Amino acid sequence: MAMRRFVVSITLLLAFVAAPTRHADAATSNHPTTACAGRTLRAVASRTHGKVNACIATLHRFILETTYYQNASRLGGTALAAFPEARIRYGLAPRIEAFVDYPSEIAKSGDRGTGVYFMTGAGVGAKVGLGEFHGAYFSLSGEEHPPLSALANTAIVPDSLYNLYANWSPKRSWLLGASLGSYSYTQSNNGLAHVVTPTAAFSISHDLNARYGITAELAMQSVAAFGGSEQTTGTIGIQRVVNPRLIFSFELGTAFNASAGSKPHYLGFGFTFR
Secondary structure, three states, X not given: OHHHHHHHHHHHHHHHHHOOOHHHHHHHHHOOOOOOHHHOHHHHOOOOOOOOOOOOOOEOOEEEEEEEEEEEEXXXXXXXXXXXXXXXXXXXXXXXXXXXXXXXXXXXXXXXXXXXXXXXXXXXEEEEEEEEEOOEXXXXXXXXXXXXXXXXXXOEEEEEEEEEEEEEOOOOOEEEEEEEEEEEEEEOOOOOEEEEEEEEEEEEEEEOOOOEEEEEEEEEEOOOOOOOOOEEEEEEEEEEEEEOOEEEEEEEEEEOOOEOOEOEEEEEEEEEEO
């Protein structure tokens, strides 16, 4: 049923963006927006957890984004590692991107140091560019079975995630991002209780030079876990452009408050290829 709703939603979105819109076509094809200027890998890369990015994968091009992270909770005492947390993105049309989150191996600490190992399911989604409005670029994204966030409560099993993204570039080397979303999950340690919660994130990115960039993100989730409160998190990341087809990222993140017995922090690194 959830997959059917997702397919219907994406079909309606595709019908909407397929309608001829002169202004939107100009924004994405003939006159790229400043926020997604040139559709370079640096502009469209979005795997880092510390950057909100509305840009769409280049038409008929693949992008591979992969991250390894290790987290722990100061209160809950749990630790988790995920690899490869890989996303494969493909530009179906000038304003449509399809993506798959490849299954990751999860290593989670158990009682008395016992390890718990399992593979996550694959996530499938699409991202649709809505065009440029008043200097900002907007897109809409939906996914079924998204990967577990590096700062999520480890008992959460993600079901779906829908986001509205916006990027605005006030200057050539600066990028501001924002997202509003709806996150649905079940919780394995609470009778598989089902929760739907709003989310929001804000980020700022700065290209230090042709090779290095830095990003910072502040994110909020209204219900971080069943019976828990709102949780606010922060992430900072550094990116290095190795060459026009390869970017290396390093990032650190933490939760600013405890919710449902968890106050996680993490470090991670990864690569983006095209």
